[in-house]
Amino acid sequence: MSQTIEFSSGEAEERPATIVYEISDVGFADGIEIKQLIQLLETQNNEGVNDALNLTEADTAGLILGNSMISRLVLLVSRVYAPSREHDMHVGRAFELLEDPAVKADMAGRGPPGSLTRALETWRRLRGDHRLPKIKQFRDKYTAHLGKPKPEIPLPEFGELFSFAHDTTQLLDQLARATGARWEGLNTWDSQLRESARRFWKPWMTRKDN
Numbered sequence: 001m002s003q004t005i006e007f008s009s010g011e012a013e014e015r016p017a018t019i020v021y022e023i024s025d026v027g028f029a030d031g032i033e034i035k036q037l038i039q040l041l042e043t044q045n046n047e048g049v050n051d052a053l054n055l056t057e058a059d060t061a062g063l064i065l066g067n068s069m070i071s072r073l074v075l076l077v078s079r080v081y082a083p084s085r086e087h088d089m090h091v092g093r094a095f096e097l098l099e100d101p102a103v104k105a106d107m108a109g110r111g112p113p114g115s116l117t118r119a120l121e122t123w124r125r126l127r128g129d130h131r132l133p134k135i136k137q138f139r140d141k142y143t144a145h146l147g148k149p150k151p152e153i154p155l156p157e158f159g160e161l162f163s164f165a166h167d168t169t170q171l172l173d174q175l176a177r178a179t180g181a182r183w184e185g186l187n188t189w190d191s192q193l194r195e196s197a198r199r200f201w202k203p204w205m206t207r208k209d210n
Contacts, residue, residue: 016097017106023094024181030076030091031172031186032193034165037073039197041066042162043205052204070161071143077165078139080172081132091175095123110180119174126171131156131164 014022044050044066053062084093097103098120108116126132134156141149149155156164169186176182198205 015106016100016103019089020094020097020103020107021110021179021181023089023091024176024179026089027080027091027094027172028176028182028186030080031169031176032189034073034076034169034172035186035189036193036196037069037076038162038165039193040200041069041073043197043201045158047198047201047205049201049204073161073165074135074139074143077161077168078136080168081127081136091172094175094179095120107179111178115174115178119171119178122167122171122174126164126167129164129167131160135161135164 044062050059050062053059080091082090082092084090084096098107098116104116110116133153137149137153138156141147173182173186177185
């Protein structure tokens with residue numbers, strides 16, 4: 001049975017703490033997807049998959065699939081740090097709301113002691129990370145849009161993209177647990193996601209040239 005959602009006329013808006021909680025839960029799900037994309041891309045690049053694709057003349061399809069996964073990864077990571085507007089629901093909006101002492105106080109105590117402070121510290125550190133402008137420009141000029149990049153900002157290397165994406169999953173994990181949206185850690189998904197990536201690529205990991 002489908003659920004019908006009724007919206008109010010605007011007199012009663014959601015409390016900021018409720019918005020933070022909802023964003024945290026969605027962010028955790030994004031963290032799972034980011035981890036899965038990293039596993040898929042690393043397995044494709046490191047387990048002989050590309051060599052097998054080349055041998056069977058499926059390399060063009062493999063390249064396009066890889067580029068699609070990179071684009072999705074860049075979009076998921078970069079939107080965490082995008083400027084937000086009033087009705088946005090990405091993680092940056094939650095952290096902007098948490099800058100309000102009243103909202104922060106409302107969320108305090110919902111997660112493990114000190115977890116909210118750690119999440120805010122991680123947020124501020126990653127916002128100032130030298131890898132972020134590279135990933136943001138890649139998103140703005142090569143993925144979501146097409147334009148001339150600023151020559152002073154180099155393209156991110158794969159290692160930079162993957163490491164920053166990993167650090168972003170730690171941020172999403174910290175926020176979700178600090179707000180009480182999730183109690184399990186994102187690392188509890190690692191084994192399942194690694195096995196899922198290997199099963200996806202397994203036909204190409206074992207394929208021999210006919």
